[in-house]
Amino acid sequence: MNERRWHLFKANRRGYWSLWIFLVLFAISVFAPIIANDRPILASYKGELLFPTFTEYPEEKFGGFLALTDFRDPFIQEEVRANGWMIWPPIRYSYNTVNNELPAPAPSKPAFQMTKEEACAKYAQGASDANCVFGNLNWLGTDDQGRDVVSRLIYGFRISVFFGLILTFISSIIGVAAGAVQGYFGGWTDLLLQRFIDIWTSMPTLYLLIILAAFITPTFWLLLFILVLFSWTSLEGVVRAEFLRARNFEYVRAARALGLTNTKIMFKHLLPNALISTVTFMPFILSGSVTTLTALDFLGFGLPPGSPSLGELLNQGKQNLQAPWLGFTGFFVVSIMLSLLVFIGEAVRDSLDPRKTFQ
Numbered sequence: 001m002n003e004r005r006w007h008l009f010k011a012n013r014r015g016y017w018s019l020w021i022f023l024v025l026f027a028i029s030v031f032a033p034i035i036a037n038d039r040p041i042l043a044s045y046k047g048e049l050l051f052p053t054f055t056e057y058p059e060e061k062f063g064g065f066l067a068l069t070d071f072r073d074p075f076i077q078e079e080v081r082a083n084g085w086m087i088w089p090p091i092r093y094s095y096n097t098v099n100n101e102l103p104a105p106a107p108s109k110p111a112f113q114m115t116k117e118e119a120c121a122k123y124a125q126g127a128s129d130a131n132c133v134f135g136n137l138n139w140l141g142t143d144d145q146g147r148d149v150v151s152r153l154i155y156g157f158r159i160s161v162f163f164g165l166i167l168t169f170i171s172s173i174i175g176v177a178a179g180a181v182q183g184y185f186g187g188w189t190d191l192l193l194q195r196f197i198d199i200w201t202s203m204p205t206l207y208l209l210i211i212l213a214a215f216i217t218p219t220f221w222l223l224l225f226i227l228v229l230f231s232w233t234s235l236e237g238v239v240r241a242e243f244l245r246a247r248n249f250e251y252v253r254a255a256r257a258l259g260l261t262n263t264k265i266m267f268k269h270l271l272p273n274a275l276i277s278t279v280t281f282m283p284f285i286l287s288g289s290v291t292t293l294t295a296l297d298f299l300g301f302g303l304p305p306g307s308p309s310l311g312e313l314l315n316q317g318k319q320n321l322q323a324p325w326l327g328f329t330g331f332f333v334v335s336i337m338l339s340l341l342v343f344i345g346e347a348v349r350d351s352l353d354p355r356k357t358f359q
Helices: 002-011 013-030 074-083 116-123 149-185 187-201 205-215 220-234 236-246 250-257 262-299 310-319 324-351
Strands: 042-045 048-050 084-087
Touching (some): 002 013, 013 149, 042 074, 149 187, 149 236, 149 262, 187 220, 187 236, 205 220, 220 236, 220 262, 250 262, 262 310, 262 324, 310 324
Antiparallel strands (some): 042 048, 042 084
């Protein structure tokens, strides 16, 4: 059965390749600290091996006096090179690194609009020749605070996907459990829970978030908790319908006659049948979760200020119409991400459809 489903999934070429593209993009974002960072991945100084990406080092270690070392400082770079070596990430900016060597006031244009020599001459004025490298260039420009757009895209993509995955996972568990209880027991249990869900889903989530944002600053986990409270109902109706349909089947009656408990019947015999429709909806729930976070960040009620966010980048594009690369970059990244998730969802739906055949 699983082999048949995998062949059906591969038969949907659009969904199959979308899965691989999405996995590659997600893998890049997972390793964001070693792809885009303002600190070296690995360094050797006076015979000691250092890991600046994962460990903070005081500047006095390199002859300075500050509490933390700025490895982009020309003095620190020359000191380390004189006594060792450094391996930098491909992009020498983190999501919160401000480029103080911009050729024009922020937001600055993408670097690909100029040659390497022109870019180095403008971006590395007053710095050593070793700084004239591609990693120092802002390939998609900077935002209105001088932060590299590519770095913020990589980190923002990671946060959006992780947020969507966690939200989908937790809300699916709660929704499946609630739907299973409703559908299996029926009667007053189903009636009371259904009326509660009708009232609960009628509450305006966005207004509640706006009210909460006026009192406290939403964090990643607080925002996730609030959205879980209102998103678990997305699968409840599907699971409830499956349990209502199958609770009087012969094998369920036989299980009751054999003395199995309600819990074992629900989660060992009925739930596997209901999971087919549940898994079908999950990619679409994931894309909806990413859209929700992006919309909240766009409106200013999402992650804390300064966090790498796709919605915040779209908002900057709206605020800075003279910098169209901000809006276009955010639009294309969000569009591609959601399109990939929808295509994957369609392939999963086809693979679980018993009427589908493959050659």
